[in-house]
Amino acid sequence: MAESGNRNGQSLTAARAARWVARMGSDQRTPGDQAALDAWLAQDETHRRAYAEQQQLWDAVGTLAGDPAARAALQEGALQGSHEDEARLPQRRRFIGYGLAAAAAACLAVVIGAPMLGERTESYATAPGEQRSVTLADGSVVTLDTDSAIEARLTDGERRLTLISGQAFFEVAKDAARPFRVFAGRNEVRALGTAFSVRQEGTETRIFLAQGKVTVRKPGLPVVQMEPGEQARLTPAAAVAVGKVDPERAQAWRFGRLMFDATPLATAVAEINRYGARKVVLADPALGRMKISGVFHTRQPEAFAETVAAIFPVRLSHSGADTIILSPAG
Incomplete structure (x- = not known):
């Protein structure tokens, strides 16, 4: 149903437009985001008008997101008369009024970490000696090993999971529009439809690929693509080490x-x-x-x-x- 005809509807449309503008201007956007945005814009003329207005606002804000002083002030909803803060901002930025500052703060909040619409965030954990399987909203199944914890955040553009501790096995539901990304420390495993495990132990990360294909990303190093039956070992001071392992041994803990x-x-x-x-x-x-x-x-x-x-x-x-x-x- 079109979001028009009343003040609340207009505010909601503007808020969604601001989120989309911030998302598309961030380094977190995915190929699926563009398709989702196009679909939202096609729903109603008010969506397209709100998006254009928020894009103009975003352009006016310019590089405030990269200015530490402005970023801190915006996060607090500030820029409201602190002469000390004004002195730290270039003259060309001082024209921003209080309303613009508030809107900019809303946009920045999305870039800094506010959830996208349709997002689902869940946390799961096991006690020592416990194992548990959970089915995520997208149909993927995660099996947690003993004393393990994950956080799962599903959005319209991606599926992002963080292995906080321990070990987990991921059976990924196919969804080409939403990459399945698992983070362990600063390392990332990315897949579409596949099955693999990730174990975090101290500063070491181990990844075993049971089926399908995944790519492993370690900051500062080339992306590594794994084949079924391979295990990748990641440590802070070394390149990604990949080798064949016994699949039964690697997965025995699941049973x-x-x-x-x-x-x-x-x-x-x-x-x-x-x-x-x-x-x-x-x-x-x-x-x-x-x-x-x-x-x-x-x-x-x-x-x-x-x-x-x-x-x-x-x-x-x-x-x-x-x-x-x-x-x-x-």
């Missing part, structure tokens, strides 16, 4: 299993400990250098410890109800 193949015991213990309240402790760090192979249940640390004690010269003991100790035998 409540951990697969080790000549894995240092210290690494295996750290993985087991991610999944439950009961922790395995190595009494002697030297034990951590022993190599272990096998398939273990993520929620059965006792069974893991018993296997280690059975195949290595290691003694198993307990400290309270929540700690399993592995010590050198004898």
Whole structure:
């Protein structure tokens, strides 16, 4: 229904037009944004008129978005008579009236981070030992590993997810108009319809591609395209390292299993400990250098410890109800 005929409708149309102008003038726009804007403009003459007016306003504001002093003032809804602030602004910008400043502040808010219309933002998390699958509004499915958290923000132009901690597997619904972007730290994985996992551990990011294709973006480096069965490892001071891995091993956690193949015991213990309240402790760090192979249940640390004690010269003991100790035998 056309947004005209009353003051509220006109205000809503102007607000939407301002958001579109700011979006199309930012570096966050996507190919899908142009198509969505064209569709909105085609709905009604008032949309086209409001967009033209807001575009003129945006042009008048000029480079205020890049001026730190003006940007801070606009974010506070200011530019209202502080002589000190006026002194910091070039003379040619002082003509902006209070109404224009308020409108500019609204536009800047979009660039700085206000959500687009139709946006859905959700947060999901798991506790230690918990795994959870969630279906997003676009039909994509995200499986969170133990002690993991993501934020999902879906807009008309893109699907942006942030892995805050832990590990997640993404089964992406096809939508060519809305790129599916996953951020882990400063790194980005981008896909259309595919399935992949991302793990964030400290400053290291690991990406495994199960099917389809994704591109990996690390600031300052060329874009890397991955093939199914490959894992990418990203660390702060190195190029993106990509290599083939065992798909079953890379995805075993999704089915409540951990697969080790000549894995240092210290690494295996750290993985087991991610999944439950009961922790395995190595009494002697030297034990951590022993190599272990096998398939273990993520929620059965006792069974893991018993296997280690059975195949290595290691003694198993307990400290309270929540700690399993592995010590050198004898």
